Amino acid sequence: MYPFIFRRCHNSARPIVRHRTEALRRALELLETRDLPASGIIAVGADLGSAPQVRLLNRANGAVIRTFTAYDPAFSGGVRVALGDFNNDGNPDIVTAPGPGGGPHIKVFDGATFGLLRQFFAYDPAFRGGVYVAVGNVNGDATPDIITGAGQGGGPHVKVFDGLTGSAFDSFFAYDVTFRGGVTVAAGDVNGDARADIITGAGQGGGPHVKVFNGTTGSLLRQFMAFDTTLRGGVFVAAADLNANARADIVTGAGPGGLPQVRIFDGATGTRLGSFSAYDPSFVGGVRVAAYSIDATGQPAVITAPGTGGGQNVRVFAGLGLPPTTLVSQFTPGFTTGAFVGGFGLPGQTTGNFFPPTL
Numbered sequence: 001m002y003p004f005i006f007r008r009c010h011n012s013a014r015p016i017v018r019h020r021t022e023a024l025r026r027a028l029e030l031l032e033t034r035d036l037p038a039s040g041i042i043a044v045g046a047d048l049g050s051a052p053q054v055r056l057l058n059r060a061n062g063a064v065i066r067t068f069t070a071y072d073p074a075f076s077g078g079v080r081v082a083l084g085d086f087n088n089d090g091n092p093d094i095v096t097a098p099g100p101g102g103g104p105h106i107k108v109f110d111g112a113t114f115g116l117l118r119q120f121f122a123y124d125p126a127f128r129g130g131v132y133v134a135v136g137n138v139n140g141d142a143t144p145d146i147i148t149g150a151g152q153g154g155g156p157h158v159k160v161f162d163g164l165t166g167s168a169f170d171s172f173f174a175y176d177v178t179f180r181g182g183v184t185v186a187a188g189d190v191n192g193d194a195r196a197d198i199i200t201g202a203g204q205g206g207g208p209h210v211k212v213f214n215g216t217t218g219s220l221l222r223q224f225m226a227f228d229t230t231l232r233g234g235v236f237v238a239a240a241d242l243n244a245n246a247r248a249d250i251v252t253g254a255g256p257g258g259l260p261q262v263r264i265f266d267g268a269t270g271t272r273l274g275s276f277s278a279y280d281p282s283f284v285g286g287v288r289v290a291a292y293s294i295d296a297t298g299q300p301a302v303i304t305a306p307g308t309g310g311g312q313n314v315r316v317f318a319g320l321g322l323p324p325t326t327l328v329s330q331f332t333p334g335f336t337t338g339a340f341v342g343g344f345g346l347p348g349q350t351t352g353n354f355f356p357p358t359l
Helices: 020-032
Strands: 041-046 053-058 064-069 079-084 093-098 105-109 116-121 131-136 145-150 157-161 168-173 183-188 197-202 209-213 220-225 235-240 249-254 261-265 272-277 287-292 301-306 313-317 325-328 339-344
Touching (some): 041 079, 041 313, 053 079, 053 093, 105 145, 157 183, 183 249, 209 235, 209 249, 235 301, 261 287, 261 301
Parallel strands (some): 079 339, 131 183, 183 235, 287 339
Antiparallel strands (some): 041 339, 053 064, 131 145, 183 197, 209 220, 235 249, 261 272, 287 301, 313 325
């Protein structure tokens, strides 16, 4: 097992502050000159039982932009994904982490060339419980950082790695150190200080316990139970500004054993904003979630993928009460063991609102 590390330090790099309108204009110009679509990018990673394949999809029509294998093709433990622009070329780069059995091997692939930009082991290489991964600018420099959560069997160990150098600069346990269900992770600026805060969800066996940690100080900003406390399948988390208040909101997906429900909480207050069922109510394999605040349509998106037994029907929800767009990402005919998702939109505040005015 990996050692206990209770260490917090942060880079002192000066934060980059940009006017939102100017940032959006520049981002659109970059997107117009590249091959990837400006409508939004979705990464899908095949779950347990398949080769460790990743697909990039066009959010608008589900077209496959690229498919590649992140690890040894013989590995069948699944692959978790996140997106972020690490080399500032306007293309989302792909961060991958293996599922159970693969070791804590993190890779970053260039979104333009799909060559390997960086790789490292997030925990002791002997750990085989898999890793959850997220992307967010925690240290306030010009490059997003990589947040990892240990998978089942490894304890609720969260680490943050500098997106420019790959070195770890933060490490903590989000829940009781004796808990061995793992910890899911997300990142978003919920307190308005221009740095990403770290959102965690308890893994299997821990209940739907969500915590929000200040990305600068490490202090606990908020905690709550996203679903019924009797559910023990854990909770998946994501973050994006969905109510146009310039602060990230928290998206939660129920773990296996419960209804396939998604609930969204205001990042500034913790108030529940809304909820919806992502799949047929009879499905109890869990819901993996991702989100982004804005794309070229000016709308936000909540992205879902089913867990074990649910196939790979990725769905994109642009607002409560609106019908979802279903993007089929079938890696193998008949493959039903689920998928993980990551989303990438445009920088800046959403001009649309995910929520009806009555909420």
